Amino acid sequence: MNVIRAFIAIDLPDDVRKRLSQVSHKLQQQLKDYPIRWVPPENIHLTLKFLGDVSEHNLRLLTDLLAGEVGTHRPFEFGVGTLGAFPDMRRPRVIWVGIEAPNELLALQRGIDQTTARLGYAREQRPFQPHLTLGRVSRNASGAQVRDISRILQETTVGFLGSTRVTEVHLYRSDLRPEGAVYTRLFTTPLNPDAPPAIA
Structure with a gap:
């Protein structure tokens, strides 16, 4: 049985991605001497649900369930x-x-978390904190290195980088390769302009 690693995410417009790339480049220059694995700008996205291993059978069910759930939400901006x-x-x-x-x-x-749970994927235990990952500090970083990274981050100001209008949600495949992760879009489903307003 073929299995893939997959996640559900929102993509970003080119202007926001370009500004994120500029922020990332600046940080990489400031932190070039530290063990940090940086995310390529083209791989930056807003993850809604990391699924892990997905079988071919579940992939077909997943796309149907995802389309049904996403279709109950209307477009919005963040x-x-x-x-x-x-x-x-x-x-x-x-x-x-x-x-x-x-x-x-x-x-x-x-x-989406509730819908994917119907296929056996674990519910999120932590509160959702939406973010766009720029880099990951190595577990091998020393205490002194982590303190230096902390200081540089706290001295760095990042202002408003723009708005993103969300009209669709994507299912991605993730392939881990020596040069880094490669993401392939497998399925896209639109939000529904006629859906009722969201309830907090």
Whole structure:
């Protein structure tokens, strides 16, 4: 049985992606001496649900369920800006740019999480914190390196980078290769302009 790694995500417009690329390039220059794996600009996206392994059988069911769920949500916009890190800026392991999360985005993520659970995919245990990952600090980074990275991040200001209008959701395949992850879009389904407003 063939199995792929997959995730569900929102893509970004070219203007926002270009500004994210500029922010990432600036950070890479400032942090070039530190063990950080940077995400290529073309791979930056807003993940709604990481599925992990998906079988061919589940893939067919998944696309049908995803289309049904996404079709109950109407298009919306969100803003992109501010620099952050997980678990926090003092102990950065994942470097990201934040998302202004409107009710529509939260409702869409919640609906997708509930829908994929019907196929046996685990529900998210942590509150959804929408973000765009720029880089990941190596687990081999020393305490001194992590403190330096933290200081540089806290000294870096990232303002508003633009708005994204969400009209569709994508299912991606992820292939891990020596040069990094390669994402292939497998399925796209539109939001529904006639859907009722989202409830917080």
